[in-house]
Amino acid sequence: MLFVLKGVAPPGISVGTIYRAAIPYVWLTLLMMALDFHLPGHRHGICDELSRDDARIAMKAPPFLYRRPHDLDEALTLLADNAGRAQVLAGGQSLVPSLNMRLSSPDMLVDINRIGALRGNRERGDTIRIGALVRHAEVLDSSLIARKAPLLAMAIPYVAHMAVRNRGTTCGSLALATPRPRCRSCGRAERRHRAAQADTSRTVSARDFLPRPLSDLPGRPTR
Numbered sequence: 001m002l003f004v005l006k007g008v009a010p011p012g013i014s015v016g017t018i019y020r021a022a023i024p025y026v027w028l029t030l031l032m033m034a035l036d037f038h039l040p041g042h043r044h045g046i047c048d049e050l051s052r053d054d055a056r057i058a059m060k061a062p063p064f065l066y067r068r069p070h071d072l073d074e075a076l077t078l079l080a081d082n083a084g085r086a087q088v089l090a091g092g093q094s095l096v097p098s099l100n101m102r103l104s105s106p107d108m109l110v111d112i113n114r115i116g117a118l119r120g121n122r123e124r125g126d127t128i129r130i131g132a133l134v135r136h137a138e139v140l141d142s143s144l145i146a147r148k149a150p151l152l153a154m155a156i157p158y159v160a161h162m163a164v165r166n167r168g169t170t171c172g173s174l175a176l177a178t179p180r181p182r183c184r185s186c187g188r189a190e191r192r193h194r195a196a197q198a199d200t201s202r203t204v205s206a207r208d209f210l211p212r213p214l215s216d217l218p219g220r221p222t223r
Helices: 002-008 015-038 040-044 052-058 072-081 095-100 136-141 143-148 150-158 162-167 170-176 183-190
Strands: 065-067 086-089 108-111 121-124 127-130 192-196 201-205 215-217
Touching (some): 136 150, 136 162, 136 170
């Protein structure tokens, strides 16, 4: 954890400063371990009183339905049938924290990670197609992106840290218009995005696709 903090800390923050800041956390951990040793029964007191139905209330995130479609048509149908009440789960690096903090409360999560058609980078004429499931790390390692979209390749190393880049998707950052990742400005430079619905698909300019930060669809804020 300390190495992760060092990786995201401003340049002026030394390792020693991070270690000193962690001292209260270490003391608190030792105190909890001592309580665990002397009062072993207290750990189960609350959980044992919760019934299985009540356990849902104990989630950090609000309750939601979870669906994991196997192809794009199934995913688009789920989103169309639950319009305004469902959100897409790809990398989850922005969505899951917003669920845990209850800033987002969808009725359904549609997990698209099984859909093979949404993976990979492909060159089509004078354009590059980046799939919705392509991770930041894959973009960073892609010789095609480095050759054809050097601005995006130069921006990706500055997106968070390695753990986030290994899970987070470049298209997810663009679709959500996350304020921090540098690829948002690259999305405006690269100009075009492909959007799909259950019965149609269309090409949308970057200006229309990214109206404001933390929007999951043009013109509609994230719940």
